[in-house]
Amino acid sequence: MTEQKATNVTWHEHNVTRDERAKLKGHKGAVLWFTGLSGCGKSTIANAVDRLLHDRGVHTYVLDGDNIRMGLNKNLGFSPEDRTENIRRIGEVAKLFADGAHIVTTAFISPYREDRDAVRELIPDGEFLEILVEASLETCESRDPKGLYKKARAGEIKGFTGIDAPYEAPESAEIILDSDSKGVEELANEVIDYLEANGFLKA
Amino acid sequence: MTEQKATNVTWHEHNVTRDERAKLKGHKGAVLWFTGLSGCGKSTIANAVDRLLHDRGVHTYVLDGDNIRMGLNKNLGFSPEDRTENIRRIGEVAKLFADGAHIVTTAFISPYREDRDAVRELIPDGEFLEILVEASLETCESRDPKGLYKKARAGEIKGFTGIDAPYEAPESAEIILDSDSKGVEELANEVIDYLEANGFLKA
Numbered sequence A, B: 001m002t003e004q005k006a007t008n009v010t011w012h013e014h015n016v017t018r019d020e021r022a023k024l025k026g027h028k029g030a031v032l033w034f035t036g037l038s039g040c041g042k043s044t045i046a047n048a049v050d051r052l053l054h055d056r057g058v059h060t061y062v063l064d065g066d067n068i069r070m071g072l073n074k075n076l077g078f079s080p081e082d083r084t085e086n087i088r089r090i091g092e093v094a095k096l097f098a099d100g101a102h103i104v105t106t107a108f109i110s111p112y113r114e115d116r117d118a119v120r121e122l123i124p125d126g127e128f129l130e131i132l133v134e135a136s137l138e139t140c141e142s143r144d145p146k147g148l149y150k151k152a153r154a155g156e157i158k159g160f161t162g163i164d165a166p167y168e169a170p171e172s173a174e175i176i177l178d179s180d181s182k183g184v185e186e187l188a189n190e191v192i193d194y195l196e197a198n199g200f201l202k203a
Helices: A004-013 A017-027 A044-056 A063-073 A081-097 A111-124 A137-143 A148-153 A182-195 B002-014 B016-027 B042-055 B065-072 B080-099 B115-124 B137-145 B148-153 B184-196
Strands: A030-035 A062-064 A101-106 A128-134 A174-180 B029-035 B058-066 B103-107 B128-134 B175-178
Touching: A004 B042, A017 B042, A017 B058, A017 B103, A030 A044, A030 A081, A030 A111, A044 A062, A044 A101, A044 B002, A044 B016, A062 A063, A063 B080, A081 A101, A081 A111, A081 B058, A081 B065, A081 B080, A101 A128, A111 A128, A128 A182, A148 A174, A174 A182, B016 B148, B029 B080, B029 B115, B042 B058, B042 B103, B042 B184, B058 B065, B058 B080, B058 B184, B065 B080, B080 B115, B115 B128, B128 B184, B175 B184
Parallel strands: A030 A101, A030 A128, A062 A101, A128 A174, B029 B103, B029 B128, B058 B103, B128 B175
Antiparallel strands: none
């Protein structure tokens, strides 16, 4: 028993705390969880927000398809089970970055309400902000930069959100962005305004 | 085609680069990958290194059993396949933190050479430092703070590294720490000395 206690003491002496990391960074962490249909503008707006934050000295990181689907989650497909595990892992990584006092943005369709709520449960109270990027299916389909909707309509992609798989919109998103009628910079600034108004950033 | 190109341009305008993140942090990222038997001192030394780095203003993060096994990897057990996937995921997360210009330390037994080499392949050249914490089985078993060796010897834990599962020591670790005969602070400072001598830190 004595040895075990001694080990724990050593551990705690060394362990850099969450508060110490926040002090070094100059701000606390948060997760900006963008959700919405393919083509709604999630990644573009998330990266624009990330740019605005970085340029004012905030420590940030973006988790998106580019660095997650090719890496951590490359062994996952698009079945409902794999989508759930995909979001779970992203949530856990976002939690680590927020624990490291980053404002981390994530940009994934994340179509299932239950999966997003599970991530919210992981993150300390008040540090998870769900951001719905609203755009009509017509808008998204007309953009279709990667031709995915075309393939889904042709039946070449199965289980495509909005076509033959559901999108469950959040019921109480912290921020709702109207991507049908507003541009990237305006929407990114709406997010920044929210962060300032709610104490995540100094105005 | 025109629209697709335009989308890419927008993306790249917003994207905060690796170099920009390193500039904000004041240093580049690196992965300090501690490996060794249970009880060799990996976590304690890793946290001591993390403390020394943090106290000189380096942006750090520790990945260890406390924040990985209970979170990201809670759906993995200790079979060879699960151990491999465990290390793969940790490697991918370490890569993201290094990409975010952190000096990230990881403290996992990571007994298989092939698994550690796979992580090395993930990380940009020169940013992966394998740190072998050498301690004899006798030393580790005599410490046994959590009573795991006792359970493994009694057959209550199967596949325990060093007892009935192999530990494959690195053949070309960047740093080798002698945990049989040296204390935590001395070993932590050996790591700091290496980082200074090799340009990861300003001396």
